[in-house]
Each structure stands twice: as C-alpha cells, then as structure tokens.
Amino acid sequence: MAHRCLRVSRTCITLGLFLMVVCLARPSAAAWIDPLTPEERQGRNVYHYGEAGSTDHVGVNLQGVEGALPPTLFRCAGCHGPRGEGTQEGGLRVPPLTPSVLRHAREGPSVGRSRLGYTDAALANAITQGLDPSGHALHPSMPRYHLTSDQVAKVIAYLNRIGEESDIDPGVSADAVTIGAALPLTGPLAQIGQDVAATLRGAVRRLNQQGGIYGRYIELIVEDSRGEPGQTALAVSRLVEIHQVFALVGSFEPAGEGRTRERLAQSHVPWIFPLTPSPQLSDPPNSSIFYALPGFDLQFRSLVDFFVSRTIPLTGTSHPRLALVHRNGPSNAEALRGALEQVRRHGLNLAVNYEYSVGRLAVLALVAQLEQQGVDAVLFMGDGEDLVSVAQELDRRGMSPIVLSAIGMVGAQARAVPSGLHSRIFLAAPIDLPTEREVASLRALSEQASLSSVGFARLAQGAVSLLAEALKQAGRSLSRQAVVHALEGCREQDTGAGFSVTFGEHHRLGRVASKVVGLMPDPPYVSPVSGWMVPEGEP
Amino acid sequence: MMFRCVPFAMIVWLCSAHAAPAWSGVTPPSVPDVEVIDQDGLAHRFYGDLVKGNTVVINFIYTTCQSSCPAATGLLSGVYHRLRAAERSVTLLSVTIDPVHDRAARLKAYAAQFGAGKGWYFLTGASADVARLLAALQVSVSNKADHPAIVVIGNDATGTWTRLYGEVSVPMVMDSLEAAAGWPAPISSSVSQ
Numbered sequence: 134m135a136h137r138c139l140r141v142s143r144t145c146i147t148l149g150l151f152l153m154v155v156c157l158a159r160p161s162a163a164a165w166i167d168p169l170t171p172e173e174r175q176g177r178n179v180y181h182y183g184e185a186g187s188t189d190h191v192g193v194n195l196q197g198v199e200g201a202l203p204p205t206l207f208r209c210a211g212c213h214g215p216r217g218e219g220t221q222e223g224g225l226r227v228p229p230l231t232p233s234v235l236r237h238a239r240e241g242p243s244v245g246r247s248r249l250g251y252t253d254a255a256l257a258n259a260i261t262q263g264l265d266p267s268g269h270a271l272h273p274s275m276p277r278y279h280l281t282s283d284q285v286a287k288v289i290a291y292l293n294r295i296g297e298e299s300d301i302d303p304g305v306s307a308d309a310v311t312i313g314a315a316l317p318l319t320g321p322l323a324q325i326g327q328d329v330a331a332t333l334r335g336a337v338r339r340l341n342q343q344g345g346i347y348g349r350y351i352e353l354i355v356e357d358s359r360g361e362p363g364q365t366a367l368a369v370s371r372l373v374e375i376h377q378v379f380a381l382v383g384s385f386e387p388a389g390e391g392r393t394r395e396r397l398a399q400s401h402v403p404w405i406f407p408l409t410p411s412p413q414l415s416d417p418p419n420s421s422i423f424y425a426l427p428g429f430d431l432q433f434r435s436l437v438d439f440f441v442s443r444t445i446p447l448t449g450t451s452h453p454r455l456a457l458v459h460r461n462g463p464s465n466a467e468a469l470r471g472a473l474e475q476v477r478r479h480g481l482n483l484a485v486n487y488e489y490s491v492g493r494l495a496v497l498a499l500v501a502q503l504e505q506q507g508v509d510a511v512l513f514m515g516d517g518e519d520l521v522s523v524a525q526e527l528d529r530r531g532m533s534p535i536v537l538s539a540i541g542m543v544g545a546q547a548r549a550v551p552s553g554l555h556s557r558i559f560l561a562a563p564i565d566l567p568t569e570r571e572v573a574s575l576r577a578l579s580e581q582a583s584l585s586s587v588g589f590a591r592l593a594q595g596a597v598s599l600l601a602e603a604l605k606q607a608g609r610s611l612s613r614q615a616v617v618h619a620l621e622g623c624r625e626q627d628t629g630a631g632f633s634v635t636f637g638e639h640h641r642l643g644r645v646a647s648k649v650v651g652l653m654p655d656p657p658y659v660s661p662v663s664g665w666m667v668p669e670g671e672p
Numbered sequence: 673m674m675f676r677c678v679p680f681a682m683i684v685w686l687c688s689a690h691a692a693p694a695w696s697g698v699t700p701p702s703v704p705d706v707e708v709i710d711q712d713g714l715a716h717r718f719y720g721d722l723v724k725g726n727t728v729v730i731n732f733i734y735t736t737c738q739s740s741c742p743a744a745t746g747l748l749s750g751v752y753h754r755l756r757a758a759e760r761s762v763t764l765l766s767v768t769i770d771p772v773h774d775r776a777a778r779l780k781a782y783a784a785q786f787g788a789g790k791g792w793y794f795l796t797g798a799s800a801d802v803a804r805l806l807a808a809l810q811v812s813v814s815n816k817a818d819h820p821a822i823v824v825i826g827n828d829a830t831g832t833w834t835r836l837y838g839e840v841s842v843p844m845v846m847d848s849l850e851a852a853a854g855w856p857a858p859i860s861s862s863v864s865q
Contacts, residue, residue: 195743197842198750203785207746211738223740224821224838273841274743416777417735638736639773 165311165377168299169291176291177300179284181215182401183208192279196263196270207276209288215614217295225274231296256292257285302613304379308345310604310611311352312337313378314593315368316385317360324585326385329408330355332590333383335578336597346601347609354378358385366396373400380616382600383408383593394419403616405603406596406643408589410541411464418641421613423599423620425592425634425643429464429539430471432561433512434668435647436537437475439559440510443649443663444535447557453509456485456534458499458523460515468514468539471668478670484508494519500526503534510535517546524550524558533557540650540659541588548658555652559662562648564632566657567591571631595628602626645671703828704808706801708767711780711794718805722793723828727853728763729845730824732811733794734770735782740821747823749786750842751849756791762849764792769813771802810835827852 167174178184183191183204191204212227214220219229228234235256241247248265249255255266260278263271280288294300304311314333317326337353345351354376356368365385372378373396381397386407397404397419404422411428427435445453457472459465476483484506487499494515500523503511511534513520520536520543527533528551536554539561540547550558567575567587575590576582584590599620604611606619620636623643627633634643646665653660705719716722731748733741748764755762766783768774774782779794788794796802806813811822823840825848826833832852836844849855 195746195750195842198746199753200749200787202742202746202749206742206785211742220739222738223744225740225743227739272839273747274740274839276743276746416775417781 165304165306165309167303167377168301168306169294172287173291173294175284176287176289179280179288180209180291180295182210182399184399191284194277194279196273196277201279202276212274215612216300217292227274230292232293235292253286253289256289257282260285260288301611302379303377305349305611308348309350309352310346310380311354311376311378312380312382312600313354313356313372313376314382314384315356315358315365315372316383318355318357320360322360322385325589326358326360328579328581328584328586329383329589329593331579331581332575332584332593333597335580336594339578340597340601346604347611349604349611351597351601353382360385370396373397373402378402379611379613380405380600382406382596383589385409386412394422397421401613403603403613403620405600405620406592408592411467412642413467414642418639420641421617423634423636423641423643425595425628425632426563427642427645427647428471429468429514429541430474431645431668431671432539432541432563432647433468433472433514433537434475434670435666436512436539436559436561436649437472437479437481438666438669439561439649439663440535440537441479441481444510444559447535448509450509452482454484454507455481456487456503456506456508456511457483458485458487458489458511458513458515460489460491460494460519462491465514468542472512472514474670475668489515494522496522496526499523500530500532503527504530504532508534510537513538514542517543517549520547521549524554528553535559537561545658547652550652552654555654558652559649560652560659562650562659562661563644564588564591565648565661566650566659567631591630591632595630595632595634598629599623599626599634702808704801704804706797706805708795708797708801708805709776711776711783711788713776716793716795718795722763722765723826725829726763727761727827727829727849728765728825729849730765730767730809730826732769732806732813732822733766733782734768735774735778736770744821744823744840745782745786747840747842747845748792749788751845752786752788752792754842754846755849760849760853760855761791762853764788766792766794767802767805768794768796769802769806769811771796771799825849825852827854830854 169177179191193202193204193207195202212220213230217230220227235251237250239248246269248267251259251266258264259271261280263275263277265271314330316330317323318330333353337351341350354372356371358365358368369384372381381402381404383406386409398421401421406425407422412424414424445451455476459469485502485508487502513536520538533554534557536558541563543560547558547560572587575584575587575594578594579590603616603619606622607615621638623634623636625633625635632644636643646667648661648665649663650659651662652658703719703723705717707715708718709715729748729751731744733745745766748766752764768779774796776796779796783794809824821838821840823836823845824833825836825845834848834852836848
C-alpha cells in the first residue's frame with residue numbers, strides 16, 4: 134500500500150475524502166487507505182483473528198492448562214466482542230476493553246472486582262500473565278497469550294483505537310467500499326471472463342447511479358485469473374493483500390482448487406457466489422463463502438428421485454435396470470457420489486457402471502453393453518458431445534432407454550440428440566432458464582451484444598445485488614462480520630437475477646432444489662417437467 | 673429404555689471471591705441410557721457404555737459458540753492432560769447442546785483442536801435424546817447462547833456426584849474429582865504447577 138497515515142484519524146479521514154474526490158474523477162486507480170497504522174492493523178489481526186501474520190505464531194494457554202490451545206478459537210474478539218464492547222454468553226461475562234473502561238480505575242463490587250486503571254505495562258501483564266493492575270489474577274477463562282513484546286505492543290496500540298471510526302475492515306472508507314473479482318480476462322475462458330466482468334461493472338455502475346449504499350460508492354477491481362488454478366490464487370491474493378478489497382463477488386473457482394479458498398478463509402473476506410458449475414462445501418463450511426446454486430451431487434440426487442417418482446412407469450417395469458456412465462474428473466466425482474447415494478437410498482438395481490476418460494468413450498462397446506444388460510435407464514455424466522454420440526448409437530440400434538443428466542454438464546449441445554429420443558431425455562437444472570426479457574436486460578446491463586455464458590452472467594448480477602442487500606442490512610458502521618451476518622439472515626432473498634437464495638448460520642448454499650427439464654425440437658428447446666425438487670434425505 | 677438413578681451429593685464450593693453458588697439439588701436426577709454418537713461416528717449408550725461404573729467429567733458445548741465453550745473445553749483439556757499424566761482413568765464427556773448442527777465430523781474437528789484422544793468423547797445424537805440427557809442433568813438450554821457453564825463430576829460406582837458452576841478452574845475440577853473418586857493422594861497438587 135502506497136499510503137499510510139501515521140497521525141490521528143481525523144487527518145486520515147480528511148485525506149481519504151480528498152483522495153476519493155480524485156478517485157471519482159479517475160475511477161480506475163483508487164487505492165484504499167488504511168486509517169490505522171501498520172502496527173495497529175497487525176494488532177487488530179491478532180485481536181480479531183488470532184493471527185499475527187503468516188510467520189508469527191500466537192500461543193494461547195489457559196491457567197492451569199499445560200499445552201497450547203488453538204489461537205483461532207481463542208480470538209480476543211470472540212470473547213471481548215468485535216468492537217471491544219464485552220460479551221455475555223453461557224454464563225461467562227467478559228468485560229469491555231475500550232480505552233474509556235480500561236484506562237480508568239474500577240470500583241467494586243457492583244461491577245466486579247475493583248482495580249486500578251491500566252497502564253501499557255499493566256495491559257501487557259493482563260494479556261501475557263493474566264494479572265490485573267492490582268496484581269490480582271484475572272478470571273481463569275481469560276487466556277494467557279504468548280506473544281513477543283513487539284506483538285503485545287501492537288495489540289495494545291490497537292486497543293487504543295478499538296471501537297473508533299477508524300477501527301474498520303480493509304476496503305471500507307467514509308465514502309467507498311472496494312470489492313474485487315478474479316476472472317479469466319485472457320486465456321481460453323477469456324470470453325466468459327470478459328462477459329462476467331462487463332456484467333459486474335454494469336451492476337456496480339447501476340448501484341452507484343442510485344447513490345451507492347449509505348452514501349458509499351462501490352468500487353470494483355477485476356484481476357486476471359487467466360482461468361487456471363495457480364493464477365487464480367495469485368489474482369485473489371493481489372485483490373486481498375494489495376488492493377485490500379472488502380469482499381469478493383462472482384469470481385471463478387476452478388474445480389479442485391483448494392488454495393484460493395484457504396487463503397480467503399484466513400483473511401475472512403466474504404465471497405458471494407463463486408462462479409462454479411459445482412460448489413464444494415466442507416463441513417464445517419468456510420464461513421465467509423456463500424454459494425448460489427446446488428452442485429452436481431444435489432442435482433443428480435434430485436434426478437434419481439425424479440426417475441423413481443415419475444419415469445419408472447415409462448420404462449415398463451417396476452424394477453428397472455440402471456446404468457451409470459461417467460467420465461472421470463473432480464466435478465463428476467461429486468455427481469457420482471450424489472447419484473450413488475440416491476440409488477442406494479431407493480434400492481435401485483445398478484446393472485452397468487461404466488467409467489471413461491476424456492476422449493476415450495468407446496461408444497459402440499458401451500451401447501452394446503447397455504443392450505446386452507437390458508438397461509432401462511442411463512445416468513449420464515459427461516459432456517454434450519459424448520451424450521450426442523451415445524444417443525445417435527442408441528437411436529441407430531432402435532434402443533430408447535431413459536437418459537438422465539444435468540444441463541450444466543451437457544449444455545446446449547444436448548439439442549443435437551436424435552429427435553426420436555427427445556422424449557426420453559431428462560436434464561437437471563439448478564436455476565430456471567432465463568426468459569427472453571431477462572437475457573435482453575442482462576445484455577443491456579453488461580452493454581454486450583451477446584453473452585457467451587448467460588448462466589455465469591446471471592450469477593454475477595445476482596452477486597452484486599445480494600452484496601448490495603447485505604450492505605444495506607449491515608448498516609453504516611460496516612464490517613465483514615456484519616455482512617456475513619446479514620447474508621446468513623437471507624430467507625428466499627430475491628437476487629434480481631431470476632433466482633432467490635436462503636442462507637443460515639450453518640448454510641452456505643443458497644439453493645438445494647433442482648428442476649428437471651425435457652427436450653423440445655423448437656425454441657426454447659427445453660421445458661420444465663417437474664417443480665423444484667429437494668433431494669430426499671436433505672433436511 | 674433403561675433409567676438409572678444417581679444421587680447428587682450436595683457440595684458447596686466456596687473457593688474464591690467469584691466462586692459461583694454450587695448446585696444444591698433436591699431431586700436426585702437420573703442418567704438416561706440414550707444413544708449418543710461420538711466424534712468418530714461411533715454409537716454408545718450414554719449410561720451403559722460411558723458412565724456405568726466410571727468416574728466421569730461432563731460438560732456442555734456447541735462448536736459455533738464464541739467465548740464460553742472454547743474456555744470450558746480448554747479447561748477440560750487441562751483436566752484431561754493432568755489425568756493422563758497421573759494415569760487416572762476418568763472419562764471426559766463433552767455433550768453438544770446443538771446436536772442438529774454439531775454432527776460427528778464437526779465435533780471431530782473441534783476435538784482435534786484441543787488434543788482430545790482416548791477417553792475424551794465429544795457427543796451428539798438425535799435431538800430428542802440429547803434433550804433428555806440435558807434435562808436429566810438439569811442443564812437448561814432454552815437459549816443456546818445462554819446455556820450455563822456447568823461441569824458435572826461423578827463417580828457412578830460410589831454414587832458421588834457434584835456440579836460446578838461459573839468460574840471453574842482446573843484445580844477446582846481436580847479437587848472434586850479427588851473427592852468423587854476417593855483417590856488416596858491429592859493429585860491436583862502433585863501434578864499441577
């Protein structure tokens with residue numbers, strides 16, 4: 134960061150205001166200016182996240198407990214509150230740490246034990262030894278921290294600023310919130326990346342034209358991820374560490390990429406709607422990442438439910454023989470897991486389990502096997518091209534099993550299957566197909582004549598509108614935690630992009646239900662054949 | 673379903689200026705034999721498999737709680753390490769009060785952060801079963817964030833039970849354990865400090 138304010142906060146805010154004017158005139162090159170000194174910021178990280186930077190370790194002990202405890206579970210903020218206001222939970226009363234309380238003597242007994250006001254040295258004793266200024270041992274729940282004297286000094290420096298207006302998360306200033314997106318602006322996915330970037334910019338522009346949120350403009354920074362895992366991780370770290378963005382919207386998450394997520398978990402940056410065909414949720418979920426749509430695991434579970442409840446009669450048997458045809462790869466692993474779970478749940482008969490690698494689908498052998506095994510239905514996990522080859526061979530042999538797959542896998546190419554099989558193909562869709570009007574308004578928003586991926590563009594549009602909603606809910610005194618909390622409160626929240634989402638304290642996936650669509654020979658080529666289906670076994 | 677009545681001994685603690693009032697139960701609660709699941713996903717009968725004939729320390733947590741549960745679990749980890757060093761066989765039971773969300777995998781991750789190993793179970797189960805357990809141990813959780821900090825210490829063999837409230841420290845737990853288990857030498861002083 135180029136600018137650091139080393140003096141009092143008022144100077145910073147004035148400077149901030151001044152720079153904002155400059156920035157508004159030149160919207161491309163704004164940099165967030167930290168009103169805290171680097172020392173105070175580092176102290177703040179210890180206080181809020183139990184982290185003293187990537188190299189230094191925070192050690193935690195409880196009185197009478199040998200062995201270190203996890204610093205991220207013993208964050209000062211967890212007990213003393215995000216603004217040092219103190220907390221009360223489960224019978225544990227934790228005192229406030231604001232300067233006005235700490236620096237003054239306390240008279241007991243109505244407010245606890247009496248003690249003198251804290252000096253810096255006394256504070257260091259409290260944090261590292263668990264002693265108050267009068268030399269009394271503090272409550273055993275107050276941990277003893279093993280920090281270098283330098284780290285202690287930083288925490289104390291931060292405690293002098295806690296709860297002030299300058300005590301803010303990165304990316305927030307008096308009149309702007311900086312957000313970021315990592316998108317493939319170059320490389321094979323560049324067209325999609327450019328379209329999504331244009332959509333995000335359009336959505337942000339519209340918000341700003343309406344006056345921003347609580348008088349703050351939204352500023353969007355897009356970094357090129359070049360569509361590959363290593364570069365995505367780098368782009369995200371540039372956004373978080375150099376541009377100091379407050380939140381991420383709609384960035385790409387390449388399949389199987391764990392590093393990006395880890396980095397974000399460490400920095401607690403809210404990330405709304407990662408663009409991914411199939412979210413990978415951990416348990417417990419990463420608390421700052423909010424996914425929009427169900428992954429292939431949930432989609433295939435809904436498909437199997439649909440098969441059981443609606444299409445078994447079409448097979449002419451009450452004990453249909455199923456085939457699983459799947460291309461290997463990480464996103465299909467999810468689909469496979471979901472499908473198998475549901476096949477087991479319904480006690481279905483799996484007659485064929487056929488796996489192939491990219492470009493290695495032996496169509497003739499596969500279809501021969503399906504015929505020989507008398508398969509009634511195929512669960513297909515591969516791309517559109519593969520689906521079409523299989524369908525053509527089925528058609529040539531006069532076979533017409535039910536074929537179940539997902540629109541997100543086979544895409545628009547599915548339209549090329551022989552028309553004789555149209556009525557036998559059912560595809561899971563995690564979102565309603567866009568209406569003509571919706572597509573037109575997306576084009577207008579992004580100022581693009583055509584969009585290479587309407588699906589991702591809708592996610593991007595939804596991400597910005599959900600962020601705007603969360604910022605409104607979080608209020609003028611903005612923090613990442615408040616935004617996460619506001620997002621957790623979303624119940625059937627409309628995203629303005631043709632779908633609504635529900636989150637909760639433990640829920641980081643906006644939707645779990647899928648629809649099933651069938652193929653038609655004419656535009657719009659697909660039409661829904663089911664309502665929204667929550668897979669059996671989901672709460 | 674099997675029930676087992678355990679008399680709670682009335683022990684009043686007057687340890688320090690902030691010692692909270694000790695529980696002085698009038699009705700002896702029973703420990704229900706409900707099915708619980710530990711952090712490895714294994715099912716146990718709460719009374720029959722975990723409590724019967726044992727000396728136990730029981731506390732109540734949930735993994736998303738911010739202040740009191742890390743403190744309470746940290747405290748138990750202190751007790752756990754001392755017991756191991758002294759080679760005392762005591763079973764530690766940390767029961768989630770949020771069984772719907774704290775499933776085995778989540779409890780496992782939580783337990784690992786505190787170095788929990790053999791003899792320290794983090795327990796969840798069906799909501800109704802956990803609710804019965806909490807009711808029997810007289811832990812009221814009408815509001816998750818308000819759950820009282822309670823440590824229950826018991827020796828099923830002798831029927832000696834104690835509840836510690838509020839500002840509990842490792843030595844306090846060790847002292848009650850000593851009293852409950854009837855150990856000859858005071859291990860809290862020999863192993864601590």
